[in-house]
Amino acid sequence: MASSAEHTNLDSSLRENRVFAPPAEFAAKAHVKSLEQYEAMYRRSVEQPEKFWAEAASELEWFAPWNKVLDGEGKDTKWFVGGKLNLSHNCVDRHAKGARKDKIALLWESEPGEVRRLTYGDLHEQVQRFANVLKGLGVKRGDRVAIYMGMCPELAIALLGCARIGAIHSVIFGGFAAHAIVDRVNDSECVAVITQDTSYRRGGEVKLKAIVDEALEKCPSVKNVVVYRRSGSEIRMKEGRDIWWDEAMLQAEKECAPEWMDAEDPLYLLYTSGTTGKPKGLVHTTGGYSVQTYLTSKYVFDLREEDVYWCTADIGWVTGHSYVVYGPLQCGATVMMYEGAPNWPECDRFWKIIDDHKVTVFYTAPTAIRAFTKWGNEWVHKHSLASLRLLGTVGEPINPESWMWYHREIGKERCPIVDTWWQTETGAIMIAPIPGAVPAKPGSATRPFFGIVPEVVTRSGEPVPDGQGGLLVIRKPWPSMARTIYGDPKRYEEAYWSEIPGSYFTGDGARRDTDGYFWLMGRVDDVINVSGHRLGTMEVESALVAHAKVAEAAVVGRPDEMKGQAIAAFVTLESGYVASEELRQELRQWVAKEIGALARPDDLRFTDALPKTRSGKIMRRLLRELAATGEVKGDTTTLEDFAVIAKLREGEE
Numbered sequence: 001m002a003s004s005a006e007h008t009n010l011d012s013s014l015r016e017n018r019v020f021a022p023p024a025e026f027a028a029k030a031h032v033k034s035l036e037q038y039e040a041m042y043r044r045s046v047e048q049p050e051k052f053w054a055e056a057a058s059e060l061e062w063f064a065p066w067n068k069v070l071d072g073e074g075k076d077t078k079w080f081v082g083g084k085l086n087l088s089h090n091c092v093d094r095h096a097k098g099a100r101k102d103k104i105a106l107l108w109e110s111e112p113g114e115v116r117r118l119t120y121g122d123l124h125e126q127v128q129r130f131a132n133v134l135k136g137l138g139v140k141r142g143d144r145v146a147i148y149m150g151m152c153p154e155l156a157i158a159l160l161g162c163a164r165i166g167a168i169h170s171v172i173f174g175g176f177a178a179h180a181i182v183d184r185v186n187d188s189e190c191v192a193v194i195t196q197d198t199s200y201r202r203g204g205e206v207k208l209k210a211i212v213d214e215a216l217e218k219c220p221s222v223k224n225v226v227v228y229r230r231s232g233s234e235i236r237m238k239e240g241r242d243i244w245w246d247e248a249m250l251q252a253e254k255e256c257a258p259e260w261m262d263a264e265d266p267l268y269l270l271y272t273s274g275t276t277g278k279p280k281g282l283v284h285t286t287g288g289y290s291v292q293t294y295l296t297s298k299y300v301f302d303l304r305e306e307d308v309y310w311c312t313a314d315i316g317w318v319t320g321h322s323y324v325v326y327g328p329l330q331c332g333a334t335v336m337m338y339e340g341a342p343n344w345p346e347c348d349r350f351w352k353i354i355d356d357h358k359v360t361v362f363y364t365a366p367t368a369i370r371a372f373t374k375w376g377n378e379w380v381h382k383h384s385l386a387s388l389r390l391l392g393t394v395g396e397p398i399n400p401e402s403w404m405w406y407h408r409e410i411g412k413e414r415c416p417i418v419d420t421w422w423q424t425e426t427g428a429i430m431i432a433p434i435p436g437a438v439p440a441k442p443g444s445a446t447r448p449f450f451g452i453v454p455e456v457v458t459r460s461g462e463p464v465p466d467g468q469g470g471l472l473v474i475r476k477p478w479p480s481m482a483r484t485i486y487g488d489p490k491r492y493e494e495a496y497w498s499e500i501p502g503s504y505f506t507g508d509g510a511r512r513d514t515d516g517y518f519w520l521m522g523r524v525d526d527v528i529n530v531s532g533h534r535l536g537t538m539e540v541e542s543a544l545v546a547h548a549k550v551a552e553a554a555v556v557g558r559p560d561e562m563k564g565q566a567i568a569a570f571v572t573l574e575s576g577y578v579a580s581e582e583l584r585q586e587l588r589q590w591v592a593k594e595i596g597a598l599a600r601p602d603d604l605r606f607t608d609a610l611p612k613t614r615s616g617k618i619m620r621r622l623l624r625e626l627a628a629t630g631e632v633k634g635d636t637t638t639l640e641d642f643a644v645i646a647k648l649r650e651g652e653e
């Protein structure tokens with residue numbers, strides 16, 4: 001329970017007692033209209049989970065019915081056993097073959113300002129053609145395909161094309177560096193990579209294809225690269241390996257029947273940070289994931305036919321998988337996608353997009369909200385935002401002040417806010433208010449989604465009384481839970497199912513108040529949350545020690561007003577090297593080059609030794625304190641105060 005994130009949220013959330021009931025006008029039209037209705041549905045969902053989830057699943061199309069809704073327990077739970085379906089069919093065909101054929105499925109705006117609109121009919125054709133492109137390359141059901149792209153419709157088409165033929169996609173966030181691609185591609189032996197020439201970000205170009213080229217020198221399993229021509233910038237094409245997306249699409253057949261996937265067949269891998277130096281490839285399967293992303297989109301975002309829904313997350317993260325692509329498309333929504341930065345060309349880009357495209361549901365991250373607050377209200381006031389009816393947040397605890405700003409300045413006190421807690425591992429939203437039914441408390445993710453049984457417990461699994469902090473666990477299985485870690489089932493069991501017997505361990509601290517509301521308090525492990533991006537401190541340490549001049553490194557998170565947490569690194573040098581500002585910058589840059597800019601340490605301090613316990617464990621708690629309180633003042637390139645720490649050290653075992 002030593003995460004520093006808990007301080008930021010906990011301090012203010014403990015004093016927070018404001019309650020915001022759903023606006024009557026909103027509730028009147030909502031799927032769930034009252035607290036009583038939510039509570040009755042919730043009760044039924046946990047008392048009769050098989051019945052509840054079977055009904056939800058029946059709202060989708062299945063090629064063959066399941067014979068058992070729920071089988072096994074804990075980490076071995078299977079859902080919709082024997083059922084056959086295809087997620088691309090439920091996202092696209094189901095709508096394209098019906099009344100939504102001409103409805104806009106994807107509404108895209110590029111950073112320079114182009115707009116493209118793809119109807120469900122268009123998407124249907126594109127996904128089938130792309131599925132045939134993959135087949136033409138020899139990609140088969142069960143093969144792994146890496147995707148490294150910017151935000152554009154083709155990225156969504158790439159995911160759906162893989163899902164259609166049963167290839168397992170592994171999306172790598174476009175901000176990761178070549179080294180990170182190498183690790184991910186090799187871990188699951190991807191046979192192909194889908195990328196694009198470049199993408200636009202803050203007026204510049206991100207050279208995605210060049211980074212793929214660098215990575216693939218070390219990836220022997222990759223046979224082909226499909227390159228979408230986004231900007232037309234000059235790139236190198238490798239004969240025999242690389243093909244152009246547009247040329248291949250023109251030649252591909254228009255029709256491709258969806259594979260009949262088993263409910264438990266893998267749908268995708270997504271690598272995320274844990275407590276070791278190596279990111280883990282979480283495996284999501286088809287049936288349960290489809291059902292829960294669908295149902296949460298329907299109820300938490302309260303989606304209606306006329307909505308224009310915009311989740312600002314990049315598809316490179318789980319939020320983009322579940323709530324840009326799979327959830328809202330299964331609901332037949334119009335999904336807004338934006339390519340670039342929120343402050344390009346100016347700080348009101350998001351608000352301009354909302355007005356221009358009449359966005360009704362807007363889902364973003366607290367870190368973005370903090371940035372908007374800092375940029376100033378005048379940017380917001382230039383736009384009406386009258387189309388908005390519902391707001392959401394995800395990725396980290398939202399401090400009550402930011403919540404109030406969001407409510408007042410963006411929601412104009414008219415839009416409910418859904419603070420949604422979930423994880424890459426959970427696949428879909430787990431704790432969040434049902435917006436027409438559950439009153440919001442700023443800073444709380446409120447109450448569990450249907451069928452979800454969270455609990456706050458001690459290290460030994462004993463329930464903690466309401467009002468007290470503890471560890472957040474999930475007691476019962478849920479459909480969209482990750483089934484394993486690719487190639488490492490043992491690590492999956494150890495990380496999630498062994499800490500607290502009989503429960504799924506989330507890695508988060510939380511408390512529940514006497515109204516049954518959950519207040520998330522940040523990670524209790526060595527995962528940090530930097531601007532809503534999840535990073536392992538060990539990953540950053542591994543990158544640092546890979547540098548020839550570094551002997552040892554310890555990395556911790558410290559509270560940061562804008563980023564939630566910032567990265568603080570303590571480094572000892574190999575003998576013969578001297579600390580300098582130049583070396584400090586070199587090492588920060590090195591980490592950005594090894595992992596990606598999002599992992600660049602904010603603080604980097606040199607020290608003669610790291611504080612360790614007698615058994616040789618680095619005393620992170622001390623370093624966290626040091627990083628948070630800024631005990632070390634003045635010259636930041638050397639840490640002179642280790643005498644203090646050495647003294648403290650004597651008190652520890």
Ligand code: WTA
Nearest residue numbers: 394395396397419420421422423424520534
């Ligand atoms: C944190 C992102 C508080 C939490 C969907 C979790 C949150 C981690 C919230 C997962 C929230 C996510 N309130 N904390 N509403 N949402 N988190 O895997 O620490 O990138 O364990 O999934 O983000 O991050 P991940």
